[in-house]
Amino acid sequence: MMTMVMLLLTAGVCGWVIYPLLRSSGAESAEADVPLHELSHELIRLGRSLEELRFDLETDRLSAEEYARLAAELERRREGLLSRLVEKGKADAAHDKGPARRCPSCGKKVSRSDRFCSACGTALR
Ligand SMILES: [Zn+2]
Numbered sequence: 001m002m003t004m005v006m007l008l009l010t011a012g013v014c015g016w017v018i019y020p021l022l023r024s025s026g027a028e029s030a031e032a033d034v035p036l037h038e039l040s041h042e043l044i045r046l047g048r049s050l051e052e053l054r055f056d057l058e059t060d061r062l063s064a065e066e067y068a069r070l071a072a073e074l075e076r077r078r079e080g081l082l083s084r085l086v087e088k089g090k091a092d093a094a095h096d097k098g099p100a101r102r103c104p105s106c107g108k109k110v111s112r113s114d115r116f117c118s119a120c121g122t123a124l125r
Contacts, residue, residue, distance in 0.1 A: 034084075036085070036088055036092075039081055039084060039085050039088065040085070042081055043078065043081050043082070043085070046074055046077060046078045046081065047078070049074055050071060050074050050075070050078075053067055053070055053071050053074065054067075054071075101114075101124075103117035103119065103120060103122055103124065104122065104124075105117065105120050105122040106119050106120040106122070108120070110124055
């Protein structure tokens, strides 16, 4: 009897900790454009959750099946996040390409972030 209560309590606590995490991700995927730093924060949070899950497993607070199920869910979300990060990176890179920028003075190719031409030293805007 006591073991049963303990089990239920443990499951309840685990659910209480993990449920908001799972829920928040569902809401988040509905958003079209999440800022990059939000994505990386979420990635870090997922990593922590995975560590906590592993800890719960090692301390017998979580059964192997529960752990496998929850870890798979977290991994799945992490992969989704990673691919979104990659997509975002690609989009940003594409945005940065555009037509080549040239020095107005000597015509040498310069990068968008350059403030001065590397060939003739003309200030770029
Ligand atoms: Zn120049």
